Amino acid sequence: MxxxxxxxxxxxxxxxxxxxxxxxxxxxxxxxxxxxxEIAYAVTIPATVELGNAANATATISAENVTLPTDKTLKVTVNGPFTATLVGTTDVTAHYTIKNGSTALESGDPVLTAKNGESPKIPLTFGKPDAAPYAGSYTGTVTFTVSVGTPTI
Structure with missing residues (x-):
C-alpha cells in the first residue's frame, strides 16, 4: 500500500x-x-551548463508526467548565490545572471510551475559576467529546489 x-x-x-x-x-x-x-512527476535539470566564451548559454528545465491532486502544484525554484569561482582559488569569484526570458532571477524565484497533466519546458539563459576579475576558468554550482504544495495566488 x-x-x-x-x-x-x-x-x-x-x-x-x-x-x-x-x-x-x-x-x-x-x-x-x-x-x-497519486503524486508523480519527472523533473529534468541539466547536470552542467558550459558558459565558455559565449555571452550566454542556455539550459532547459522541464517537467513531464505530472500527476497531482487538483489542489497541488509542482514548483521548481532556483537558489543562489549565482557565483563562479576561479579554478585554483577560493576567493576570486564572478557573479553571473540567470534569466527566464527577459526576467533576471533572484535566489528563491520560481523557474517552473506545473499542475496535473501539464508538461512545461522552460529555457533559462545563463549570462556570464561582463568582466571577471581575472582571466581563466571559473566553476560554480546552481541549486534548484523541487516541491509540491498548495499554489500561491
Missing part, C-alpha cells in the same frame, strides 16, 4: 474512531477509495 506523501487524509474512507486518520490506498495511480491521483 502506498501512502499519500503529503499526509492528507482520504475523504473517501470512513472510521468510527473520531481521531482516526485514514490514508489513501493507491493502485494504478489513483486512490481506490476517493479517486485522488
Amino acid at each position: 502506498l501512502l499519500n506523501p503529503e499526509g492528507s487524509p482520504c475523504q473517501g474512507r470512513y472510521s468510527n474512531k473520531p481521531n482516526d486518520t485514514l490514508n489513501h490506498n493507491y493502485e494504478s495511480g489513483k486512490c481506490i477509495y476517493c479517486g485522488e491521483p
